[in-house]
Amino acid sequence: MSLTTGNQLRAARALIGQDQTVTAELAGVDVNTIRSMEASNAGPLKGRFETVAKVQAALEKAGIEFLNSDAPGVRLRGKT
Numbered sequence: 001m002s003l004t005t006g007n008q009l010r011a012a013r014a015l016i017g018q019d020q021t022v023t024a025e026l027a028g029v030d031v032n033t034i035r036s037m038e039a040s041n042a043g044p045l046k047g048r049f050e051t052v053a054k055v056q057a058a059l060e061k062a063g064i065e066f067l068n069s070d071a072p073g074v075r076l077r078g079k080t
Helices: 006-016 019-026 031-040 048-060
Strands: 065-066 072-078
Touching: 006 031, 006 048, 006 065, 006 072, 019 048, 019 072, 031 048, 048 065
Parallel strands: none
Antiparallel strands: 065 072
């Protein structure tokens, strides 16, 4: 699944207790990029595919799983 909305990004950070600055550092992007992405709220993320992929990878490494069934969502990945 994939990161698709600003609300989904905000929820993912909240689940792991990560602020925008830390997420930006771990993804290798500027903190203003995270702010802009989250400003899209429930709308689709605007930005380069590569940038969204970096942010998604950083959050997945921290234990986030992205859900895109009826509505975009997030959850903590369960231990297998």
